[in-house]
Amino acid sequence: MAEKVLMKGNEAIGEAAIHAGCQCFFGYPITPQTEVAAYMARKMPKIGRVFLQAESEVAAINMVYGAAGSGVRVMTSSSSPGISLKAEGISYIAGAELPCVIVNIVRGGPGLGSIQPAQSDYFQATKGGGHGDYRLVVFAPSSVQEMVDLIQDAFDVADIYRNPVMVMGDGMLGQMMEPVEFKERPKREIPSKDSWAATGLHGRKQHHVINSLYLQPEKLEEHNKKLSKKYAEIEKNEVRYETYNCEGEVDLVVAAYGTVSRIVKNAIKILEKEGIKVGLIRPITLWPFPKKAFEEVTGRTKHGFISVELSEGQMVEDVMLSVKGRKPVYFYGRSGGMVPTPAEIAGRIRAIVGGEK
Amino acid sequence: MAHQEIIFAGFGGQGILSMGKFLAYAGMDENLNVSWLPSYGPEMRGGTANCSVILTNEDIGSPLVTDATTVVVMNRPSLDKFEHAIVPGGLLIMDSDLVNRESERKDIDVIKIPAQTVAEEVGSKKIANMVLLGAFVEKTGIVPMKALLKALKEHGKEQFYELNKRALERGAEYARK
Numbered sequence: 001m002a003e004k005v006l007m008k009g010n011e012a013i014g015e016a017a018i019h020a021g022c023q024c025f026f027g028y029p030i031t032p033q034t035e036v037a038a039y040m041a042r043k044m045p046k047i048g049r050v051f052l053q054a055e056s057e058v059a060a061i062n063m064v065y066g067a068a069g070s071g072v073r074v075m076t077s078s079s080s081p082g083i084s085l086k087a088e089g090i091s092y093i094a095g096a097e098l099p100c101v102i103v104n105i106v107r108g109g110p111g112l113g114s115i116q117p118a119q120s121d122y123f124q125a126t127k128g129g130g131h132g133d134y135r136l137v138v139f140a141p142s143s144v145q146e147m148v149d150l151i152q153d154a155f156d157v158a159d160i161y162r163n164p165v166m167v168m169g170d171g172m173l174g175q176m177m178e179p180v181e182f183k184e185r186p187k188r189e190i191p192s193k194d195s196w197a198a199t200g201l202h203g204r205k206q207h208h209v210i211n212s213l214y215l216q217p218e219k220l221e222e223h224n225k226k227l228s229k230k231y232a233e234i235e236k237n238e239v240r241y242e243t244y245n246c247e248g249e250v251d252l253v254v255a256a257y258g259t260v261s262r263i264v265k266n267a268i269k270i271l272e273k274e275g276i277k278v279g280l281i282r283p284i285t286l287w288p289f290p291k292k293a294f295e296e297v298t299g300r301t302k303h304g305f306i307s308v309e310l311s312e313g314q315m316v317e318d319v320m321l322s323v324k325g326r327k328p329v330y331f332y333g334r335s336g337g338m339v340p341t342p343a344e345i346a347g348r349i350r351a352i353v354g355g356e357k
Numbered sequence: 358m359a360h361q362e363i364i365f366a367g368f369g370g371q372g373i374l375s376m377g378k379f380l381a382y383a384g385m386d387e388n389l390n391v392s393w394l395p396s397y398g399p400e401m402r403g404g405t406a407n408c409s410v411i412l413t414n415e416d417i418g419s420p421l422v423t424d425a426t427t428v429v430v431m432n433r434p435s436l437d438k439f440e441h442a443i444v445p446g447g448l449l450i451m452d453s454d455l456v457n458r459e460s461e462r463k464d465i466d467v468i469k470i471p472a473q474t475v476a477e478e479v480g481s482k483k484i485a486n487m488v489l490l491g492a493f494v495e496k497t498g499i500v501p502m503k504a505l506l507k508a509l510k511e512h513g514k515e516q517f518y519e520l521n522k523r524a525l526e527r528g529a530e531y532a533r534k
Contacts, residue, residue, distance in 0.1 A: 006378075006385050006393070032397055115397065176420050177378070177393040179385045259420065266418035341423040 002181040009144045010174040013077065013103055013167070014039035016151035019182050022101070023072040024050040026063040028082060031115040032171040033105035036077040057082045061089030061102075068098035069210040071197025073155050077103035079171075080121050081112060083129065090164055091130025095212030097196075097227075099158035101151065102136075102166045105174035108337040116337020117171030119258060122314035125168050126287040133224050135231045137165040137238060138286040140257040144178035149185070150284070156188045161234055162196075168286065170310055172259045172339070234288055241290035244268070246279035246297050251353045253279040253297050255307045255319045257286065259339075264308055266342035267349065276353050286315070294322035303352055304328035308345055311335055359389060359414050361499045362422045364439050366407035367431025367452075372486035375513075376429070377408040380490065382508035383500040384412035392420040405434060412499050427497065429489050431455055431472070448496060450489050468492055470531045476524055484517070484524040491528025502529065 007015065013036050017025070025044055027037035037053065044051035050067075054060035060076050067074040078086060083104045093100060106121045108114035125138045137157055141147040147169060154165040198208045214220035242261075245268055246253065256264040261282040268278045279301070281293045294305070304327035307316035316331045323329055332348045334340045363380070367373045377393050384391040394409040409422035427448040430436045436456050443449055445464040454473035470492055472485035479488075494505055502525065509521050 004385060006382055006391070171397070172394060172420060175395055175397050177381060178417075178420075179391060262417070263419040263421075265416070269418075339419075339421055342419060343424075 002183050004179040004181050006177050007144060007180050008035060008175065008177050009147055009169065010035035010105065011039045012144050012148050012180050013151055013174075014043065015182065016148040017075045017101065017155070018043060018047070018049075020152040020155040021073050022049070022075045022155065024052075024063075024067040024074040026052050026054050026060040026067070026074070026076050028054050028057045028060050028078065030079045030082045032107055032117070032174050033077050033079045033103065035174070036103060036105070057085035058089065061086035061093075064100050064102075065089055065093050065096070065098065068093060068100045069096070069198050071193035071199060073099075073101075073159075075101040075103065077105065079105050079107045079115075080109050080118070083121065083124065087124070087130040089130075090136065091132050091134060092212050093164050094130070094134035094136065094227075095132060096210050097162040098164070098210065099155075099162050100164050101154045101158055102164055103151075104166060104168045106168060106170050108335065114337045115171065117173075117259065117310060117339060118335060118337060119170055119260065119310040120312070120314065120335060121168065122286065122309070122311060125166055126289070126318070133227065135163070135227075135234070135287060137161070137163060137234060137288070139165065139167045139240075140284060140286050141167065141169055141173065142258050142261050142282065144173065144176065145180045146284075147173060148180050148182060152185050156190060157238060159190045159193075160188065161230055163230065163234070168258075170259050171337075238285060239288045239290050239292070240284035241293045242280075242282040242284060243293060243297075244280040244282065245277065246281065248300065250277045250279040250297070250301050252276075252303045252349055253281060253294075253301045253305050254345075254349070255281050255283070255294075255305060255315060256309070257283050257315065260308055260310055263340060263342055264345060267345040270342055270346040271349060274350070276350065278349055283315070289318045289322065291322040294319065298323055298326050301327060304330065306330040306332060306349065306352065308340070309333045310339065359412065359499060361410075361412045361426050361497055362424065363410045363412075363427045363429065363493070364407055364422050364425045364442060365410065365429045366405070366435035366439055367455075367486075369406045371406070371431050372483070373406040373431065374408050376486045376490045377410040379505060379508045379512065380410055380412065380494075380500070382512050383504040386507060387500050387504050389414055389500070390417050392417050394420045405432070407435065407439070427493060429493060431486065431489070433457055436460070448493075450492055450496075452485060452489060454485075466496075468496065468532060470528060472528070475527050475531075479523045479527060480520050484520055487521045487524035488528035488531075491525030492532040493528075494525070495529035495532035
């Protein structure tokens with residue numbers, strides 16, 4: 001068994017990426033994720049890998065585009081406003097079907113917002129951010145250990161589907177320290193990159209061209225259809241979630257991800273003592289969204305569902321799409337960097353179960 | 358059952374974050390579940406610092422401590438801010454050299470230590486945080502003192518180890534009073 005070390009979330013992200021074989025890191029500092037870049041700056045040159053602080057987020061994501069095109073494992077990280085700047089590049093990378101890992105340690109928005117923890121980039125991460133018909137696989141860890149595991153998985157998923165993968169955590173996850181182990185991960189079969197990576201001709205006649213431009217509408221539609229087929233495969237194979245206390249008849253089911261899901265678990269324990277049974281569905285992939293988990297419990301939840309978020313209500317829309325109007329879907333959120341207490345969440349749930357809508 | 362949810366609070370530079378870190382290291386070595394969450398927001402720019410630390414043999418839910426079993430304060434604004442975050446029957450440890458009022462709470466244990474004075478007697482005002490941490494560990498027994506010393510040895514600066522150790526011991530004496 002690997003040794004447990006106490007690490008800050010942001011530093012653990014860096015170490016996990018190194019373990020996963022990340023060859024290049026390009027970043028630009030922004031609170032609350034700066035320690036990722038600082039860690040990579042310290043470690044990467046020592047092991048003969050590339051760390052580069054770009055002149056801007058736009059430059060950093062385009063460096064990622066270039067490195068990914070050459071077939072190496074590459075990562076960038078930022079926080080909300082920085083991800084907005086990277087959005088154009090992310091769309092290009094998705095269009096060109098290149099694997100990379102993008103970390104977003106989310107802070108309050110919109111605009112410059114605040115530096116405190118938030119989950120208000122859910123729409124940006126799962127519904128686009130950049131332009132065009134593309135999808136990002138979005139992982140949402142809830143502990144430093146899970147952050148480490150998912151960063152490593154993210155590189156595999158990115159390579160298998162030739163698609164960018166985002167790992168999204170709120171500011172708390174980046175800043176907190178917890179014990180972590182860098183375990184041997186289950187090995188997945190990674191397809192060879194030889195058929196597309198731009199690494200020089202090596203005797204071949206035909207250049208590998210990496211591009212997202214398709215001027216002929218027939219060709220672009222064909223490309224879009226191909227991407228859609230890939231996204232359908234991802235939806236079939238890569239959905240991840242955790243259910244907690246969802247067995248049998250339940251009074252209400254909470255949907256929550258990241259740090260919030262941990263606070264919800266505390267609230268569930270408070271309510272358990274009062275005889276109120278509350279379940280939790282914790283999406284680990286925000287896209288593809290675990291619709292099935294909601295379908296499975298819809299018939300057994302007396303009062304329906306509530307989405308609890310550090311936002312004004314974003315994931316709640318995916319919960320509604322999954323529940324398809326069969327049961328009520330409520331919402332409770334704090335935003336701007338405010339974090340709800342377990343008692344606060346328990347209070348809202350108590351009111352719903354008590355008949356207040 | 359071992360369970361402590363602690364808020365350490367004071368001015369930046371008093372070693373607030375490092376008290377929490379050493380405790381978290383010690384807890385991890387004792388096979389407890391631990392988390393350490395610093396304040397990193399605008400309050401830091403105002404010169405105050407705090408961190409939430411949890412040591413428990415249960416699963417850790419929220420890493421942000423809102424119902425503290427113990428609060429350790431090293432200035433008056435921190436007492437004002439966190440005095441009411443302590444659960445009934447909980448513990449308040451304060452540096453009475455720097456906190457110029459009594460606690461209003463009647464339902465908690467209060468340990469007052471002139472930590473600046475004690476630290477200066479030991480050798481440096483900079484280790485007042487260790488005096489308070491010593492009292493905390495002695496009073497709650499959440500980790501053995503030797504686990505904390507091990508954490509200091511492995512993760513602290515070696516030249517301060519002996520000083521820190523003496524500071525912890527002096528703090529522990531206050532908790533025994």
